[in-house]
Amino acid sequence: MKIFVPMDSAAKALGAEEVVAALRVAAPDAEIVRTGSRGMIWLEPLVEVEIDGVRHGFGPAEPADAGGIVDGTSARALGPVEDLDWMKRQSRLTFARVGVIDPLSLDDYQAHGGLAGLRRALGMSGQDIVDEVKASGLRGRGGAGFPTGIKWQTVHDAEAPQKYIVCNADEGDSGTFADRMIMEGDPFTLIEGMAIAGIGVGATRGYVYLRSEYPDAIAVMSRAVELARKAGMLGADVLGSGRAFDMEIRKGAGAYVCGEETSLLNSLEGKRGVVRAKPPLPALEGFLGRPTVVNNVISLATVPVIFEKGARAYADFGLGRSRGTVTLQIAGNVARGGLFETGFGISLGEVVNDLGGGTASGRPVKAVQVGGPLGAYMPVSRFDTPIGYEEFDQNGGLIGHAGLVVFDDTTDMLGMARFAMEFCAVESCGKCTPCRIGAVRGVETIDRIAEGDAGALTLLTDLCETMKDGSLCALGGFTPFPVMSAVTQFPDDFARQKEAAE
Amino acid sequence: MQSPNVTIIAEDFGHLISEHRDAEGALLPILHAIQDVCGYIPDAAHPLICDALNITQAELHGVISFYHDFRKKPAGRHVLKVCRAEACQSVGGDAVAATLLDRLGLDWHGTTHNGAVTVEPVYCLGLCACGPAAMVDGRVVGRVDAAKLDALLAEAGV
Structure with missing residues (x-):
């Protein structure tokens, strides 16, 4: 008997370890494989049992369900996992293996298409590799949406004794967990993507800057790097090609601003995580002043499938200038939260109401914050906005890392605006005045509004105009998005306070 | 796990430092290594780090004080981090945190009198679809409510 149980931290947080212990008692002879999460967080811990080669799901499982799961009588039975609506409606490219394979088995990885992309890339010139990424239309999945191939081209063309690939795994935005899920559920795909990037631009060294708030991801990634090195996937002679690329995992230290690429580079160099003015671009003067590709986890983890299936196949998904798939993270007060990968173009309303099933509390949706703490609060009246970089921009928002946090009608938007300013004040690196002082004054000013001024x-x-125009990076520059969207879309929450004071 | 190791001596710091000093951007790995062993960054380690990396005391102080993770003094035996970010707020995280702080009579970053628990805010644990979220010494907990908090605190010896 073969049983699969996720070791993803969301599953662990909901009791996966206790369920595994109970399953070991109920079925001492069964083989229990730990996997990543399929992304249906509301069903975690989701236990899968292989019956005649088909994986049947049981969830959300509790230790008491172990007996019933083993003998097939459990009321938690969901049927074949691949046939569930949530799974069938997705186009899983980046997340194809997550939840399916043992994350630390290179054999499993290769049996499911792993390393095909790197093998193909090793037969190509650096320029051909960069051109393939350009043709795929891949844009930075960390939030800025900058074309990945253009960034690679700059580093490729730069001449230097040493170049670097730096993966930004400082996923600090609330409502986002795609980076964490892929690092815990399919770490080799990130390693493969970084190796392809390195071979492509001529960088022999890479770093993953991984936030300390993700101890499980750090453990899985560190082990995966060791295994990859042992298997010859990393090192002086990548897969026997004679080309070199090696990498290591670096742990962050709890500063949100280090998700900003220049601040991340300073932190990686062992300095305060203070933002650098641009130019110079990190692509020309990045880590230790050398040309550096800084890409988000999902961007790099998507590179292998682009090389495996071809740039055209990837670019066939999407909408307008947003090509390929988006890894939506549906979070907050939502009935069915989790990760859903699909082509760009799906509407915000379809994601929240249809996929997410509305709020968990059963109350009406009031707002959805898209793109993390620096993203706008979208009201229900904007639910027809398609998920795409330009489409969101035109509607006063940004998709950022594609995390969506749903709020019900009990939410006080003035309170959320105040929190945005407070968060900016706590996490500001202190380099530029609009952010360092503006955020503190922002909290005070919102308190005055609350008092009826x-x-x-x-x-x-x-103040928001000043912060937007005068800040060096997105922390100070984008904090006005949640604040002003709350003010303009939910004016009653700001006016009501005044009436109360009168 | 988080308790200070009073027996640590200069040679031990030297060992931890030399293990990482040749890495590119060695300071954060060194600070993490020392904190993993001691639970904080003791003042006694400062001159050794500065000497190994050829940086000033001011630079070192600047780095240690910049990051939320690094401590200048020991924490309680257990560290309980509670998420304050938006996704957890949307499912009542604020109320959970308020109950916790009220019950312990602490503010954020405070430690219980018996030294059992230090309570810290954290801005996102990546458990945004199963909040409110918390973490005890690296172990994640989802859908935290009053009952789960009680169990966690009892386990931690409060």
């Missing part, structure tokens, strides 16, 4: 709203609007 109507004039403070004009001041807040003015």
Whole structure:
């Protein structure tokens, strides 16, 4: 008997370890394989039992369900996992193996298409590799949406004794967990993507800057790097090609701003994680002043499938200038939260109401914050906005890392606006004045609005303009998005306070 | 696990430092290594780090004080981190945190009188579809409510 149980931290947080212990008692002879998560977090821990070669799901499982799962009588039975609506409706490219394979088995990895992309890339010139990424239309999945191939081209063309690939795994945005899930569920795909990037641009060394808040991901990634090195996937002679690429995992230290690429580079160099002014671009003067590709986890983890299936096949998915798939993370007060990978173009409303099933509390949806703490609060009236970089921009938002946090009608939007400013104040690196001082003044100004000072709203609007135009990076520059979207889309929450004071 | 190791001596710091000093950007790995052993960054380690990396005390202080993770003094025996970010707020995280702090009579970063638990805010654990989320010494907990908090605190010896 073969049983699969996720070791993804969301599954662990919901009791997967206790379920595994109970399964070992109920079926001492069964082989229990630990996997990543399929992304149906509301069903975690999701136990899968292989019956006649088909994996049947049981979830959300509790230790008491172990007996019933083993003998097939459990009321938690969901049927074949691949036939579930959530799975059938996806186009899983980046996440194809997550939840399916043992994350630390290179054999499993290769049996499911792993290393095909790297093998193909090793037969190509650096320029051909860069051209393939350009043709795929892949854009930075960390939030900025900059074309990945263009960035690679700059580093490829730069001349230097040493170049670097740096993976930004400082996934600090609330509502996002795709990076964590892929690092815990399919770490070799990130390693393969970084190796292809290295071979492509002529970089022999790479680093993953991984936030310390993800101890499980750090453990899995570190082990995967060791295994990859042992298997010759990393090192002086990548898969016997004679080309070199090696990498290591570096742990962050709890600073949100280090998700900003220049601040990340300073941190990686052992300095305060203070933002650097651009130019120079990190692609020309990055880590230790050398040309450096800085890409998000999902961007790099998507590279292998582009090389395996071809740039055209990837670019066939999507909408307008947003090509390929988006790894939506549906979170917050939502009935069915989790990760859903699909082509760009699906509407916000379809994601929240159809996939997510509305709120978990059963109350009406009030707002959805898209793109993390620096993303706008979208009201229900904007639910027809298609998920795409330009489409969101036109509607006053940004898709960022494609995390969506759902809020019900009990939410006080003034409180959320205040939190955005407070968070910016706590996490500001302190380099530029609009962010360092503006965020503190922002909290005070919102408190004045709460006390009924109507004039403070004009001041807040003015402050947000200053922060937007005058900040060095997205922390100070984008904090006005959640604040001003709350003000403009939910004016009652700001006016009601005034009436209360009167 | 988080308790200070009072027996640590200069040679031990030297060993931890030399293990990482040749790495590119060695300072964070060194600080993490020392904190993993001691539970904080003791002042006694400062001159040794500065000497090994050829940086000033001011630079070192700047780095240690910049990051939320690095401690200048020991924490409680267990560290309980509670997520304050938006996704957890949307499912009542604020109320959970308020109950916790109220019950322990602490503010954020405070430690219980018996030294059992230090309570810290964290901004996202990546458990945004199963919040409110918390972490005890690296172990993640989802859908935290009053009952789960009680169990966690009892386990930690509060």
